[in-house]
Amino acid sequence: MAGHSRSEGRSAAALVMKLRALIALALLAVTFSLLSPEFLTASNLSILVKHVAINAILAIGMTFVILSGGIDLSVGSIAGLCGVVAGGLLSRGLELQAFGVVIYFHTWLVVAIALAVGMAVGALNGWLVARLGVAPFIATLGSLYVARGAALLTTGGATFPNLAGSAALGNRGFAMLGAAGVLGLPVPVWVMALLAVAAIFLAAYTPFGRQVYAVGGNERAALLAGVRVGRVKLFVYVISGFCSALVGLIIAAQLGAAHPATGQTFELNAIAAVVLGGTSLMGGRGTIAGTLVGAFVIGVLADGLVLLGVSEFWQMVVKGLVIVLAVVLDQFQRRSS
Amino acid sequence: MNAPSVTPTVLEARQIVKVFDGTVALAGVDFRLDRGRVHALIGENGAGKSTLLKVLAGIEQPTEGQLLVDGHVVPFASVRDAAARGIAMIHQELQLFPDLTVRENLFVGRERRTRWGTVAWAAQENAARRTLERLGHASISPRARVGSLSLGQQQIVEIARALVHDVRVLLMDEPTSALTSAEVPVLFQVIRDLTRHGVSIVYISHRLEELLAIADEVTVLRDGRVVGTAPAAEVDVPWIVHRMTGGATRQKPVEAPAAAGAVVLDVRGLTLPAKPGRTALDAVSFDVRRGELVGLYGLMGAGRTELIESVMGVHPDWTGHVVLDGTELRGSDVGRRVEAGLAMVPEDRQAAGLVQTLSVCENITLSSLGQLSRHGYLSPRAESRAARPLAEGLRVKTPSLDAPVTALSGGNQQKVVLARGVMSRPKVLLVDEPTRGVDVGAKGEIVDALRRLAAEGMGIVFATADLAEVQAAATRVLVMARGRLTADLPVSEATADALASAASSTPPDDGGPHGRP
Numbered sequence: 001m002a003g004h005s006r007s008e009g010r011s012a013a014a015l016v017m018k019l020r021a022l023i024a025l026a027l028l029a030v031t032f033s034l035l036s037p038e039f040l041t042a043s044n045l046s047i048l049v050k051h052v053a054i055n056a057i058l059a060i061g062m063t064f065v066i067l068s069g070g071i072d073l074s075v076g077s078i079a080g081l082c083g084v085v086a087g088g089l090l091s092r093g094l095e096l097q098a099f100g101v102v103i104y105f106h107t108w109l110v111v112a113i114a115l116a117v118g119m120a121v122g123a124l125n126g127w128l129v130a131r132l133g134v135a136p137f138i139a140t141l142g143s144l145y146v147a148r149g150a151a152l153l154t155t156g157g158a159t160f161p162n163l164a165g166s167a168a169l170g171n172r173g174f175a176m177l178g179a180a181g182v183l184g185l186p187v188p189v190w191v192m193a194l195l196a197v198a199a200i201f202l203a204a205y206t207p208f209g210r211q212v213y214a215v216g217g218n219e220r221a222a223l224l225a226g227v228r229v230g231r232v233k234l235f236v237y238v239i240s241g242f243c244s245a246l247v248g249l250i251i252a253a254q255l256g257a258a259h260p261a262t263g264q265t266f267e268l269n270a271i272a273a274v275v276l277g278g279t280s281l282m283g284g285r286g287t288i289a290g291t292l293v294g295a296f297v298i299g300v301l302a303d304g305l306v307l308l309g310v311s312e313f314w315q316m317v318v319k320g321l322v323i324v325l326a327v328v329l330d331q332f333q334r335r336s337s
Numbered sequence: 338m339n340a341p342s343v344t345p346t347v348l349e350a351r352q353i354v355k356v357f358d359g360t361v362a363l364a365g366v367d368f369r370l371d372r373g374r375v376h377a378l379i380g381e382n383g384a385g386k387s388t389l390l391k392v393l394a395g396i397e398q399p400t401e402g403q404l405l406v407d408g409h410v411v412p413f414a415s416v417r418d419a420a421a422r423g424i425a426m427i428h429q430e431l432q433l434f435p436d437l438t439v440r441e442n443l444f445v446g447r448e449r450r451t452r453w454g455t456v457a458w459a460a461q462e463n464a465a466r467r468t469l470e471r472l473g474h475a476s477i478s479p480r481a482r483v484g485s486l487s488l489g490q491q492q493i494v495e496i497a498r499a500l501v502h503d504v505r506v507l508l509m510d511e512p513t514s515a516l517t518s519a520e521v522p523v524l525f526q527v528i529r530d531l532t533r534h535g536v537s538i539v540y541i542s543h544r545l546e547e548l549l550a551i552a553d554e555v556t557v558l559r560d561g562r563v564v565g566t567a568p569a570a571e572v573d574v575p576w577i578v579h580r581m582t583g584g585a586t587r588q589k590p591v592e593a594p595a596a597a598g599a600v601v602l603d604v605r606g607l608t609l610p611a612k613p614g615r616t617a618l619d620a621v622s623f624d625v626r627r628g629e630l631v632g633l634y635g636l637m638g639a640g641r642t643e644l645i646e647s648v649m650g651v652h653p654d655w656t657g658h659v660v661l662d663g664t665e666l667r668g669s670d671v672g673r674r675v676e677a678g679l680a681m682v683p684e685d686r687q688a689a690g691l692v693q694t695l696s697v698c699e700n701i702t703l704s705s706l707g708q709l710s711r712h713g714y715l716s717p718r719a720e721s722r723a724a725r726p727l728a729e730g731l732r733v734k735t736p737s738l739d740a741p742v743t744a745l746s747g748g749n750q751q752k753v754v755l756a757r758g759v760m761s762r763p764k765v766l767l768v769d770e771p772t773r774g775v776d777v778g779a780k781g782e783i784v785d786a787l788r789r790l791a792a793e794g795m796g797i798v799f800a801t802a803d804l805a806e807v808q809a810a811a812t813r814v815l816v817m818a819r820g821r822l823t824a825d826l827p828v829s830e831a832t833a834d835a836l837a838s839a840a841s842s843t844p845p846d847d848g849g850p851h852g853r854p
Contacts, residue, residue, distance in 0.1 A: 205715050207706035210695075214703055217694030224651070224683050224690075225703045225757060226675025284694035 017333050021277060021293045021326070025300065032304035039307055046186060050254075052299035053192040054247050056292055058266055059273035060192075060199045061243030063291045064236040066274050067203070069216040069283030070129060070136035072237060074143035075244040076266035078121050080259075081151040082248035086114040087160035087258025090171055104169040111177075115245045121147055122241020126234035140237075144267070151260035160258040178254030188250045195243070199288045212236060216283025272319070273298055276326045297322070345371045346408065347537045348393065348424070348506050353402035355388055355561075362388040363399070364561040370506065375528060375538045377552035377569065379545070381581055381803055385561040386541050390508050393539065394426035395419030423505035427512050431495050435484030439494055440465040442483050443501045468497045471530070473523045489520045496527070507531065508539045511637055513547060525551050543636035543802070544841045545574050557581055578833045582805050597812070598627030601796040602648075602765045607657035609647050609820075616640035618647060618820045620657070625765055625798055630791040632811030632831075633800040636840050640820040641800035642684050645767045649681045650674045662764050675704055680763035682754050684770040684800070690754040691742055698724045698738040700753050704761040727756040731786050748779025755783065759790060766790065768799040772806060784810045804833055816840050 016023060032039045058075045065072040093104040105113065121143060128139035165171035181187040203209040211232045214222040223229045247266070252258040277294030279286025301322065305315045348370040355363040363385045370376050378386045391397040393404070395413035403410050406422050413419050416426075433442050440461045449457040449464075465479035474493045477486065483494060492512065499507055513521050528538055528551060542548050548555065552569040557580040565580040602625040611617035618640050625631050635641045647655040653669040660666070661677055683689035692700055701724040702709055709719055721738050728738060731752040735745055742753055751771060758766050768787065772780040787810065791797050798815075801807050807814055814831040816824035816839035824839035 205717075206713050207710050207715055210699060210703070210706055210715065213695060213699075214692045217692040218689075220689045221683075221692050222703070223671055224649070224681055226672045226680075226761070227703065228670075228672045280694075284692070 017329075020329060021290060021297060025293055025297050028297065028300045028304065032300065032307065036304065036307040039304060044303065044307070048299055048303045049189045050186050051303070052295050053186070053188040054250060055266070055269050055273055055298060056192050056295035057188075057195055057243050057247050057250075058270035059277075059291045059295050060195055060288060061240035062267075062270045063199070063274050063277075063279055063286060063288055064203070064212055064239050065136070066271075066279050066281060067216045067283060067286055068212045068233055068236045069219065070233065070236065071140065071271070071281070072122075072125065072240045073137065073140040073267050074121065074125060074147055075240060075247075075270055076263035077144045077147035077151070078118050078241055078244035079248035079251065079263035079266060080261060081121065081147045081154070082114040082118045082245035083252040083258040083262050084151045084154045084160060084248075084260050085117050086110050086174070086249055087163055087252050088154055089113060090163045090165050090174055091160045091258075093169075104171055107165060107171045107173045110171065110174070111249060114249055115242060118241040118243075118245025118248065119238050120241070122237040122239070122244070123234060125241070126237035129237065130230040130233035148260075148264075151262075155258070155260045157260065159260075161256075163252060163256050163258065175253050175256055177250055178252075188254070191246060191250065195246070196288060196292055203288050208232070208235065213284055216285075218284070269298060272323050276323060278326075278330060280330075294326075347372050347406070349405040349408075350389070350393065351403045351405065353389065353392055353399045353404075355385075355392060355397060356400045361561055363392070365402070366558070366561070366563055368393075368556060368563070370537045370539060371554075372537055373532045373535050374553040375532060375540055375551055376554045376556065377548040378539060378541045378556055378558060379548065379577055379581060380558035381805065384558040384581070386558055387510055388561075389558070390426065390510055390539060390541060393419070393506075394424060394508050396426070420502070423503055424508065425499035425502065425504045425506070426508040426510070427495050427499055428510055431488075431491050433483050433491055433495060433498075436482065438480050438482055439469075439477060439486075439497075440479040442494060443468070443479075443498050445498075447502065464501055465497070468501045469493070471500070472497055472527050493520075496524070500531075504536060506537050506539070510541045511543070512540070513542060513544065521547065545577055545837060546841055549574070574837065575834060578804075578837050582833050597629045598794065600624045601627050601662050602798075603658075603660040604648060605658040605660075607644065607647055607655060607659065609643055609652055609655050616643050616820045618643055618655075621817075621820075621822050623815055623822060623825065625796040627764075627794050627796055628791055629796055630787055630810060630812045631796075631798045632807035632814040632828075633798055633817065634802070634804070634807045634814055634836055634840060635800070635817035636802060638819075639817040639840065641802075641817055642769055643820070644817065645681060645769050645798065645800055649679060649767060675761060675763075676707075678762075678764035680704060680758035680761050680766050682751075682758045682766070682768040682771060684773065686747070686750055686754060686773075691750055693741075693743050695742060696739050697728065697733065697735050697742050697745065697753055700742045701727055701738075701756045701760055704757050723760070724756070727760055728753075731756050731759075732782050746779075748775040748783075751775050751779065751783060752786075755786065759786075763795065765796040765798065768797065770801055771799055772801070772803065780806075804836055807831070807836070808833070818842050 038044050062072055062075060089105055089110045093102040095102045125140050125143050128134040129136050163174050165174055177187055179187055181190050203212065211222065211227045214227055215229050215232050219229060248262065251262050273294035274286070274291050275281065275294070276297055277286065277290030277292070279290060298319065301319060302315060305318060346369050350366060350368040353363050353366045366385070366389055368389065378389065380386045388397060392399050395416045395418050398414065404413055405411065411422065434445060437445070443465050444461050449460050451457045462479045469475055469477050469479070472493050474490065477490055477493065483491060486494065496512065513524060532538065540548065540552060549569055555567055555569050555572055555577065556563055557565040557577060559581060604624065605622045607618055607621045609618035616638055621644055633641050633644070646652055648659055650666065650669040650671050655669065658665060661679060664677065666674060666677060692703065698721050702720050706715060709715060709723055724738055728735065733752045733756065734749050742750060745753065755768070755771065771783050771787070775783065784806065787797055787799060808828065808831055811828055814826045814828060814836065815822055816836055818840055823842050824835070826835060
């Protein structure tokens with residue numbers, strides 16, 4: 001029965017290969033908890049998941065874009081822009097000079113406006129890509145600068161402090177977005193969890209999700225099969241813009257202040273999480289669950305290395321190596337299968 | 338170079354066998370090419386012409402058999418080996434670099450160098466200019482970007498690319514498919530000039546009259562075997578067609594053609610302007626009735642694919658009228674046409690048919706996701722329940738419906754793409770070369786499936802360059818040549834001669850759609 005056990009060995013190896021990101025995550029967690037007594041403390045884990053949540057939310061939106069064969073470099077800038085839009089509306093209101101009035105919106109309306117701004121910038125990205133045929137890298141690189149510039153212009157480069165609002169204006173409660181929530185888990189973590197469930201459903205159990213995979217897998221075949229390729233592309237960038245806006249709101253709420261530089265280089269972390277999660281940058285292949293695992297690997301790695309006192313410079317080296325190693329394994333698996 | 342009379346045979350192939358993944362493409366082919374002669378290779382699609390040419394060019398290595406140059410056995414392990422012996426090939430699909438200039442294209446991979454190791458631009462430019470002059474196209478600047486040239490000019494560049502190096506044997510695979518009728522005589526002049534200088538030419542074309550005008554010798558291939566070789570002066574078109582198709586036209590299935598129903602697709606004056614890489618369509622009009630299996634026959638470059646794509650709304654610049662079941666279709670939104678009841682199975686399976694990253698099941702359901710989902714929920718079980726009968730009906734051989742579609746053979750992949758079209762329950766199904774690159778068994782199954790669908794009342798248009806297939810399967814045959822419809826025949830009148838002559842006819846009034854101002 002040598003052949004039998006060999007084939008069993010092979011399938012076990014294939015399973016390990018398939019779940020390698022998850023296994024790597026478990027190994028990292030075990031290693032860090034052995035090396036550092038602080039790792040498994042409630043306070044550390046709470047910080048850890050809050051950090052992970054921010055990256056994971058961006059990465060979920062990014063996954064849709066990458067699955068469709070695109071890339072979104074503007075997520076960090078959109079987060080920054082939406083944060084200051086919300087911050088400005090909360091702390092200074094909307095001044096209508098023609099009428100000489102300043103309007104303060106209810107907190108939830110502010111949140112909705114900020115989300116709408118994020119989706120609008122995403123729609124602009126999608127329009128550039130889908131209708132004008134601009135390469136996604138270029139279109140979203142442009143938005144990266146424009147949205148960041150717009151954020152800086154909104155505040156004049158300064159920070160909007162004190163977003164607590166006032167009861168008189170009816171706009172209190174913004175800080176809730178960054179605070180602890182049900183079951184002691186921070187609200188951002190709940191947001192991440194709900195978003196992840198919705199994204200998994202959207203990607204795996206709806207016509208739209210399937211069409212995203214099809215467009216990324218073979219755009220021309222999708223087009224000839226009747227898939228509205230342009231519409232699909234537009235929507236993935238809108239989704240990414242929505243996720244970016246969520247992150248901008250969460251960070252502003254956590255800090256109680258909106259800073260226009262918020263989110264710089266976040267796009268790279270988000271892309272790294274997607275790639276670590278096994279999604280192909282060529283499009284058409286990947287999962288939301290993989291992206292979540294990828295975001296946790298990055299988060300655990302960063303957190304653990306900090307606890308171990310590894311210098312920030314070495315952390316960057318390690319992160320880079322892990323990303324490249326993950327992709328090399330990916331290639332290896334694809335070639336062997 | 339001396340005494341050509343002693344060894345007139347420059348290149349000889351002996352008992353060449355070539356097997357691809359178990360499919361025999363060449364089954365013991367003998368072929369001789371004499372110095373200064375033009376030898377035409379003729380056969381239907383899949384007869385093995387292009388494979389033989391690729392073996393001669395060193396692109397494919399024969400499974401068995403020998404190649405002799407000047408009477409000596411030589412191994413052709415690569416294109417470089419063949420090139421070193423002066424053998425060059427001009428490909429059917431242009432293999433140029435559109436963003437490089439003409440002179441860069443001519444010398445790619447074989448740049449001339451100065452003694453400093455840099456590219457000898459001046460020498461390359463002079464050689465390029467001389468070669469283009471020789472080809473009668475001095476107007477093409479060596480510094481022009483190839484992508485900015487017309488398709489015909491690009492074809493000349495492709496030929497120049499072979500000639501700029503010293504060649505003794507030139508292998509030409511459908512060199513005129515992209516040329517206008519005005520440009521063909523220029524090419525023929527070049528060929529005659531080359532043969533006078535001792536260059537030998539192997540020439541593949543589907544245009545039989547054209548072949549007889551230029552060839553000295555003719556070899557006909559069928560199913561990977563040589564079925565006839567003769568001096569061109571001694572043969573005519575019927576002789577060639579007879580051998581190409583294997584004698585009498587294949588027997589028709591006995592079943593009576595189902596009574597055709599009402600007109601379901603009506604195309605009037607469909608016109609598509611010329612663009613690089615595609616054939617212009619000139620006011621094409623036809624209709625399709627329910628239950629009809631209409632064969633769309635034409636040679637390479639006749640415009641079959643362009644016609645199907647235009648009906649499907651792929652090209653935004655089409656004009657004319659397309660009426661599906663009484664509703665005029667406007668604009669160019671493929672998605673809307675699929676909803677209206679059109680479906681298409683594209684010619685190039687890999688580039689335009691399959692989504693390689695999806696499973697068999699997901700490929701089949703791709704055009705029908707809207708109908709399969711309930712309130713936006715697409716259940717995997719509903720999907721496989723819907724896809725299974727189609728996969729079984731078309732006899733898709735797959736380990737499971739969840740297998741990656743890339744794990745299937747070409748014929749089964751083709752059936753998957755066909756199943757996708759069928760699943761969307763179209764009123765009219767447009768199928769482009771459904772049996773290209775498909776093994777014989779799957780070919781039969783695909784044609785049977787099309788017949789069955791037509792019998793169930795679907796209108797089907799299937800484009801093909803395979804004479805026997807169109808005769809065997811169609812209930813009516815449309816023939817295209819150079820972007821126009823040149824015949825509309827009931828199958829009883831669609832003899833091989835009638836189809837071949839309609840397919841190679843040139844519009845009498847001008848040089849075809851390309852040639853007009």
